[in-house]
Amino acid sequence: MPGYNPGNCSGLRYPDNPCHFAATTIRALHPIGLSHSREDYSPEKSSNLESNIIMFKTALLAASFCIAGLPALAQDQSVSLARTTFYIGIGSGDADGPNESDRTPFSIGLMHQLQGRKLILGADIGREGTLLDSTWGQNQAVKQATSYNLLVGANIVESERFRTDAALLLGVRENTSDCPASYLGYQCYANTDPDTEYKANIGAVVNFSFDRLSLGVRATGESTQLLAGFRF
Template sequence: MKISRILCFCLPLALAAGHVQAQDDLLRNTFYIGAGRAESGDPLENDDTPWSIGFLHQRADSRLVLGFDIGREGTMIDSTWGLDERPKQATSYNLLIGGSLVDNGRFRTDAALLVGLRESFADCPDSYLGFQCYADRAPDTEYKGNFGAVLTLSVDRLALGLRATGESTQLVAGLRF
């Protein structure tokens, strides 16, 4: 399971990085952090503040924007040792693909579709020694699809925007470089 998490992290990074080359045009990358407000009231839903961190890259010869995003949003049911179907905040791993809608150097607008996976359930046999799972194994984790969109508006090096999925809506702020 740890290998799949590493691959989920490295694959988007490799796709977004592209070839290492000198670029005449600057400000083709955007790094952002997002946060939103949690909905509360339902005892079976997690009410921790959702957040995300992401990266967008535009190739020099194209309007195509690729990126990745990792978020903590929504609810995961945790049934590992001592946690009998306890709602916890889920982690999502997402790829972003979209385009640069406006790019005149100083101003830029990017829109991207967000497609990924979100944890939905974790379970394992109980440990008799106090580990999270029997024999200190990793829990069996189930995933659901995570879909949404990211929109950023940039002026010079500052980027502001919105990230919306089925689990949360977040304001994002970042830097172009």
């Protein structure tokens, strides 16, 4: 790719520029105030701060995947050799009660087909479902939970420009977070970490790819999301 600079995403034009989402998200989140004294903390402020931190970490993870994909794009390799798919998802959740989070679910993930095999392995992190938070002096405050998942599946259909991949999603999701109350403004007594309980998170991911563009569906017991991504 003439004039390509691996350290500069501007050398790639859309839709061949996988850094578009990461760069846009990080600009939108900057600056995030992460320096607070103990006196500044409150359940409302801590909830907003935690949400911003999680979104910022998500953007950084997306940027890491983006950087990992740049060498493959720079080599201008055949699409048929692109066996890794990076995706971002957004959708709707199953919030039908007062003690369930109604925030919009989203996720990011990576699927990779092993060379010479149909087997696909991957990882996925999502914001979906409900976490009942009893830290910061709260009593089962409703928040959006985070899920951590592994993907195991196979390539179903493959041609020079088109492919279909499907994977089983297996992971865990935050359920409750609790700890003894602090009298000095900490999240927990003596500034210890809260005890978080997890539940199983099970679902499926299906991706349809044409050239380098990937579209798909991600479904679990907590949310259904549409996926968009790229192959490299």
